[in-house]
Amino acid sequence: MATEAFVKPVVPNGHDGYEDEDEDDIPLVFKRTSNTASTTNRSRPIDNAMRNSVIGSTKSPPPMRSPLTSPNRSASSSARSSMMKPTTLPSSSSVQRSTVKSPLRDDRSVVAKERNGLGKAPSVSKSDDEDSEDDKPLSARLKMDSKEVIKQPSSSGRGSTQQAVQKSNTRPQGLSDNTKKKVLDERAPMSSTVQTKTSVGTSSSKPVHNEQKRPLVNNINQNGLKPKTEGVSSQAPAKRPLEKGSSSNQSSVKRPKLSEPARPVKVEQGSHNAATQDAKGKNLDASKPLRANQATVKEDNSDDDDHVPIASRIKSDSSNNKSSSAKPSSSKTIASSSRIIAKKPNKWVKDSKYSKSSKSLPSGDGQTKWKTLEHNGVIFPPPYKRHGVKILYQGKPVDLTPEQEEVATMFAVMRETEYYNKPKFRENFWNDWRRLLGKNHMIKNLDDCDFTPIYEWYMQEKETKKLMTAEEKRILKEEKLKQEEKYMWAVLDGVRERIGNFRVEPPGLFRGRGEHPKMGKLKKRIRPCDITINIGKEAPVPECPIPGERWKEVKHDNTVTWLAFWNDPINPKEFKYVFLAASSSLKGQSDKEKYEKARKLHNYIGSIRAAYTKDFNNKDVTKRQIAVATYLIDKLALRAGNEKDDDEADTVGCCTLKVGNVECIPPNKLKFDFLGKDSIQYVNTVEVEPLVYKAIGQFQAGKSKTDDLFDELDTSKLNAHLKELMAGLTAKVFRTYNASITLDLMLSKETRDGDVPEKVVVYQQANKEVAIICNHQRTVSKSHGAQVEKLAVKIEELREQIKELNIDLDRAKKGRTPLMGSDGKRKRNLTPEALEKKIMQTQGKIEKMERDMQTKEDMKTVALGTSKINYMDPRITVAWCKRHDVPIEKIFNKSLLAKFAWAMDVDPEFRFCLSNDE
DNA sequence: AGCAAGACTTAGAACTGCATAC
DNA sequence: GTATGCAGTTCTAAGTCTTGCT
Numbered sequence: 001m002a003t004e005a006f007v008k009p010v011v012p013n014g015h016d017g018y019e020d021e022d023e024d025d026i027p028l029v030f031k032r033t034s035n036t037a038s039t040t041n042r043s044r045p046i047d048n049a050m051r052n053s054v055i056g057s058t059k060s061p062p063p064m065r066s067p068l069t070s071p072n073r074s075a076s077s078s079a080r081s082s083m084m085k086p087t088t089l090p091s092s093s094s095v096q097r098s099t100v101k102s103p104l105r106d107d108r109s110v111v112a113k114e115r116n117g118l119g120k121a122p123s124v125s126k127s128d129d130e131d132s133e134d135d136k137p138l139s140a141r142l143k144m145d146s147k148e149v150i151k152q153p154s155s156s157g158r159g160s161t162q163q164a165v166q167k168s169n170t171r172p173q174g175l176s177d178n179t180k181k182k183v184l185d186e187r188a189p190m191s192s193t194v195q196t197k198t199s200v201g202t203s204s205s206k207p208v209h210n211e212q213k214r215p216l217v218n219n220i221n222q223n224g225l226k227p228k229t230e231g232v233s234s235q236a237p238a239k240r241p242l243e244k245g246s247s248s249n250q251s252s253v254k255r256p257k258l259s260e261p262a263r264p265v266k267v268e269q270g271s272h273n274a275a276t277q278d279a280k281g282k283n284l285d286a287s288k289p290l291r292a293n294q295a296t297v298k299e300d301n302s303d304d305d306d307h308v309p310i311a312s313r314i315k316s317d318s319s320n321n322k323s324s325s326a327k328p329s330s331s332k333t334i335a336s337s338s339r340i341i342a343k344k345p346n347k348w349v350k351d352s353k354y355s356k357s358s359k360s361l362p363s364g365d366g367q368t369k370w371k372t373l374e375h376n377g378v379i380f381p382p383p384y385k386r387h388g389v390k391i392l393y394q395g396k397p398v399d400l401t402p403e404q405e406e407v408a409t410m411f412a413v414m415r416e417t418e419y420y421n422k423p424k425f426r427e428n429f430w431n432d433w434r435r436l437l438g439k440n441h442m443i444k445n446l447d448d449c450d451f452t453p454i455y456e457w458y459m460q461e462k463e464t465k466k467l468m469t470a471e472e473k474r475i476l477k478e479e480k481l482k483q484e485e486k487y488m489w490a491v492l493d494g495v496r497e498r499i500g501n502f503r504v505e506p507p508g509l510f511r512g513r514g515e516h517p518k519m520g521k522l523k524k525r526i527r528p529c530d531i532t533i534n535i536g537k538e539a540p541v542p543e544c545p546i547p548g549e550r551w552k553e554v555k556h557d558n559t560v561t562w563l564a565f566w567n568d569p570i571n572p573k574e575f576k577y578v579f580l581a582a583s584s585s586l587k588g589q590s591d592k593e594k595y596e597k598a599r600k601l602h603n604y605i606g607s608i609r610a611a612y613t614k615d616f617n618n619k620d621v622t623k624r625q626i627a628v629a630t631y632l633i634d635k636l637a638l639r640a641g642n643e644k645d646d647d648e649a650d651t652v653g654c655c656t657l658k659v660g661n662v663e664c665i666p667p668n669k670l671k672f673d674f675l676g677k678d679s680i681q682y683v684n685t686v687e688v689e690p691l692v693y694k695a696i697g698q699f700q701a702g703k704s705k706t707d708d709l710f711d712e713l714d715t716s717k718l719n720a721h722l723k724e725l726m727a728g729l730t731a732k733v734f735r736t737y738n739a740s741i742t743l744d745l746m747l748s749k750e751t752r753d754g755d756v757p758e759k760v761v762v763y764q765q766a767n768k769e770v771a772i773i774c775n776h777q778r779t780v781s782k783s784h785g786a787q788v789e790k791l792a793v794k795i796e797e798l799r800e801q802i803k804e805l806n807i808d809l810d811r812a813k814k815g816r817t818p819l820m821g822s823d824g825k826r827k828r829n830l831t832p833e834a835l836e837k838k839i840m841q842t843q844g845k846i847e848k849m850e851r852d853m854q855t856k857e858d859m860k861t862v863a864l865g866t867s868k869i870n871y872m873d874p875r876i877t878v879a880w881c882k883r884h885d886v887p888i889e890k891i892f893n894k895s896l897l898a899k900f901a902w903a904m905d906v907d908p909e910f911r912f913c914l915s916n917d918e
Numbered sequence: 919a920g921c922a923a924g925a926c927t928t929a930g931a932a933c934t935g936c937a938t939a940c
Numbered sequence: 941g942t943a944t945g946c947a948g949t950t951c952t953a954a955g956t957c958t959t960g961c962t
Contacts, residue, residue, distance in 0.1 A: 677955055678929055870928055
C-alpha cells in the first residue's frame with residue numbers, strides 16, 4: 001500500500017404601476033453602488049459601483065410606473081419599453097459617460113475591498129445626486145441613449161457578409177443513406193438561415209413556443225407522470241427522440257433508478273484482455289482509434305488538433321465534415337470536437353466554420369441519453385514516489401513510512417498558502433495524519449513538526465523542472481499525451497467526443513472554500529475498486545489500468561451521461577463524476593435548452609412580475625415570502641439558496657438568507673451582506689419597492705440575526721411555485737435570463753460604428769456588467785499592487801519629464817539651450833515646436849497610462865469568464881459578431897468556440913428576446 | 919412533507935504556456 | 941536570455957434541481 005498509496009504531492013495547487021406586463025420585459029437588475037462592505041472571512045473587494053442598486057424597471061411604457069422603482073420612475077420606465085420593441089432605448093439622462101474607452105464604467109462607483117490586502121479599499125459613498133441614478137434600471141444606467149434606436153441591421157447587408165463565411169464542405173465518409181438524406185435536407189435551410197430572419201434553425205427570431213405566450217399557465221401537468229416503460233433504459237434503449245417535442249413529452253417520466261434498469265453488472269476484471277477482446281473484437285486501445293459500433297473510424301488526425309492553430313484547425317474540421325448532422329438518423333447533430341465516424345463522402349453547407357447544426361437532439365432528464373457508448377475508463381495518478389526527505393520533530397529528523405511521508409509532503413508544500421496557518425486546516429490535517437502515524441508514534445503534535453526540509457526539497461524540484469529545456473519539456477508533454485490519449489475520448493452514438501475529466505483526482509488535502517469545516521482533511525487515493533463505470537452494453541468493458549485490481553461496478557445506464565463515478569472521499573455520500581467535455585453534443589444540447597428556457601421566460605416575465613408584486617402584501621406569510629424571494633431572485637440575480645449541512649461552509653442564497661444578512665435602511669433601501677457560493681461576499685444596497693421593504697421588516701420582526709429571514713420558505717417550495725407560473729421554471733433560470741438579456745440589450749445599444757477593437761471594448765463592458773450582476777468575482781492577483789505601483793511610478797516620471805520639457809521650452813523660446821538632464825547629460829537642442837510636440841505626446845502617454853490603471857483597478861475583482869461560459873447565450877454574441885463584422889475569435893477562445901459550436905449558425909438578426917407581437 | 923440520493927451545472931483558484939518587455 | 945503579465949486550461953469545490961423513499 002505504501003509504495004503505491006499516493007501520487008504526486010498536491011502542489012498548492014410596489015405594487016403600484018405594475019399592471020403593465022410590457023413593462024416587465026426587461027431585465028430589472030439592480031445596479032450596485034458603493035458600500036464599504038464589511039470584511040468577511042473572504043473579504044473580497046466588491047465592485048460596489050454596481051451594488052448600490054436601484055430596482056428599476058429597465059423598460060418603459062411611459063405612462064406606467066415601474067413597479068420596481070420608487071422615485072424617478074419615469075426615467076426608468078422609459079428605458080424599459082425599448083427592450084421589447086427595439087425601437088427607442090432607455091434614457092441615458094442620468095447616466096454619465098466618462099472615458100471614451102469605458103462608456104459604461106462611470107455609472108457605477110467602485111468600492112474595492114481588497115481580498116488580498118493589496119491596494120486600498122476605498123469606500124465610495126454615493127452622493128445624493130447618484131441616488132437619483134439609483135432609481136433607474138441598470139439598463140438605463142448603462143448609458144443608453146434614448147434617441148438611439150436598436151439597430152436591426154438589414155439582413156441583406158449582414159447576410160452577405162455571412163455568406164462569405166459559408167462553405168460547402170465535403171462530408172465525411174461512411175454516412176448512412178438516412179444521414180445523407182438528412183444532410184441534404186438540412187442544407188437549404190441552413191444556408192438560408194443566414195439570410196432570413198424568420199428561419200428558425202437553432203435560433204429563430206420568432207417567439208419560441210406558442211404555448212409560451214400563455215401567461216401563468218399551469219403547465220405542470222403537461223408533463224404528466226407517465227410511468228416509464230420497463231426496461232427501456234438499459235435493455236432496449238428507446239429511440240432517441242428526434243425532436244424536442246417528443247423528448248419533452250417524456251421529460252416527466254420518472255427516471256429509472258440507476259440500479260434497476262441499468263442492471264449493474266459485476267464484471268470480471270481479472271484479465272485486461274477481456275476488455276480488449278470482446279465478442280466483436282472491438283478494441284479501444286490507444287493505438288487504435290475508437291470505434292463506434294461497426295462504423296469505420298475515420299482517420300482523425302485532428303485528435304492532435306490542440307497543437308494546431310485554431311484557424312487551421314477549424315478549417316480542417318469543417319472540411320472534414322464532422323458535423324453531427326452527418327450522424328445517422330440517431331439524431332445527434334450538435335458536435336464540436338466530436339468526430340463523426342463515417343465513411344461515405346457527402347456535402348453539406350455550413351453557416352459558419354464553427355457551426356454545427358443542432359436539430360433533433362436528445363433531451364430531457366431521465367431520457368435516453370445515448371444508444372451506444374464506448375470509452376476506455378479513467379486514468380489513475382501514478383503511485384507515490386518516495387523522496388526520503390525527513391521532517392524534523394522537536395528539531396530531530398524523523399523516519400516516516402512512504403504513506404506518512406506522502407501526507408506530510410502534501411502538508412509541507414502548502415506552506416505558502418493561506419490554508420497553512422488556519423487552525424481548522426491544521427487540526428483536520430493533524431487528525432488524519434495522526435491516524436496514519438499510529439498511536440505510539442514519536443510525533444505527538446503538529447506544532448513541533450518542522451516540514452522545512454520537505455518544503456525545500458519541493459522548491460528544488462520545482463526549480464529543476466523549471467530549468468528543463470524546451471525540448472525536454474516537449475518530450476515530457478508528449479509522453480504524457482501518449483499515455484493519456486486513449487482515455488481522452490469516448491464514442492457516443494458513433495460520434496467521437498472528448499471527455500472532460502478522465503483523470504482520477506489525485507490524493508491531497510481538501511481545500512474547501514471559505515471557512516470550510518473539513519479543510520485540511522486527507523482526500524484518500526481513489527482506486528479502481530472505488531469506481532463505477534458506465535458504458536454501452538455492447539461496448540467492451542474498459543480494462544482496469546492497475547493490474548490485479550477491478551472496477552467496483554460496471555453499469556449500462558443510458559439515461560445518464562456520466563461515464564464513471566466514485567464517492568467523494570471527503571463527503572462519501574456525494575459523488576465525483578466523469579462526464580463528456582463541454583464541447584460534446586450532449587453538453588451542447590443541454591446548454592442550448594438552458595438558454596431556450598431562459599428565452600421562454602421572457603414571454604412569462606410580465607405575468608410573473610405582476611403576480612409576485614400582487615403578493616407583496618398577501619396575508620398568507622408563505623405567499624408573501626415567496627413573492628419577495630422571487631422578486632429578489634429576479635432583480636438581484638440571487639441564487640436559490642438550498643439548505644446546507646453543518647459540515648459545509650456557512651454560505652447562503654436567497655431562501656437561506658438570515659435576518660442579519662439584510663439591513664433595512666429607511667425609507668426603502670435594503671443592504672445585503674452575505675457570503676454566497678464559494679464564500680464570495682455579496683454586498684449590495686438597493687432601493688426596493690416600499691411593499692418589499694415593509695415585508696422584509698415583517699419577516700425580520702421578533703427574530704434574532706441568525707434566524708432565517710424566509711422561515712416559511714425553501715427552494716422546493718419556491719421552485720414548485722415557479723413551475724406553476726411557467727413549465728420548467730426554476731430560480732436559476734432568472735440568472736440566465738437576466739445575464740443574457742442584459743448582454744443583448746447592452747450590445748445593441750452601445751455598439752457604434754468603429755473598428756473592431758472598439759467594438760470588442762463594448763463587448764467587454766457588457767460582459768463586465770453581467771459579471772457584476774451575477775457577482776462573479778476573482779481574487780486580486782498577487783502582483784496587482786506592484787503593477788499599479790509601477791504604472792504610477794511611470795506616470796510620475798512622465799510628469800517630471802513634462803516639467804523639464806516646459807522649462808526647456810521657455811528657454812528655447814528665449815533662444816537658450818536646454819538645462820542639463822537629470823542624468824547629468826546635455827540634452828538635444830530642440831526647437832520650441834519640437835518641444836511642444838513632445839510635451840503633447842508625453843501628455844497623451846500619461847493619459848493612456850492613467851486609463852489603463854483605472855481599468856486595471858476597476859477590473860481587478862471582476863471575473864468575466866464565468867458569465868461568458870455559463871450565463872450569456874452565445875447566440876447573442878455570435879449574432880452580434882456577424883452583424884458588426886467582429887471576428888468571433890476576438891470574443892470566444894478555442895474552448896468556447898468548441899463549447900458553443902451549436903450556436904455558430906445563428907441568424908445574424910438573432911435577439912435573445914423579442915416581444916411576442918414581433 | 920421532508921429528507922436523501924443522484925445527476926448535473928456553475929464556480930474560482932491553480933497551473934501552464936505564450937507574447938512581450940527589458 | 942530572462943522576467944513579467946496575461947489568457948487559456950485544468951482542477952475540483954460548491955452550487956441547483958429532480959426524483960424516490962419513508
